[in-house]
Amino acid sequence: MAINFNEQEIKKSKFPISTILLVFFLLVICAVSWFFLFEEPKNKEKLSSTVPTTTWQKIDINLDILQNSVFNSLQNFQQVPEFSGKIGRDNPFK
Numbered sequence: 001m002a003i004n005f006n007e008q009e010i011k012k013s014k015f016p017i018s019t020i021l022l023v024f025f026l027l028v029i030c031a032v033s034w035f036f037l038f039e040e041p042k043n044k045e046k047l048s049s050t051v052p053t054t055t056w057q058k059i060d061i062n063l064d065i066l067q068n069s070v071f072n073s074l075q076n077f078q079q080v081p082e083f084s085g086k087i088g089r090d091n092p093f094k
Contacts, residue, residue, distance in 0.1 A: 065071055
């Protein structure tokens with residue numbers, strides 16, 4: 001006996017699997033977002049009482065290097081000469 005597949009006999013799903021997966025993932029994303037954005041922190045007292053304390057240290061800049069003979073013997077760079085060659089290159093797409 002042959003199996004006959006007519007278009008009328010084949011039942012198509014009302015919602016394809018891709019639509020069901022898309023809705024599922026959107027619901028998961030919404031649930032995670034709700035949890036992280038709108039949930040009250042459990043340790044609210046600890047968060048409000050912890051204030052970072054920093055102690056500033058005094059910074060001493062030693063400017064004696066400016067009086068050093070080696071530093072004073074340094075010379076500035078000379079200016080770079082103007083470019084005398086051809087600027088650019090030929091167009092390879094011609």
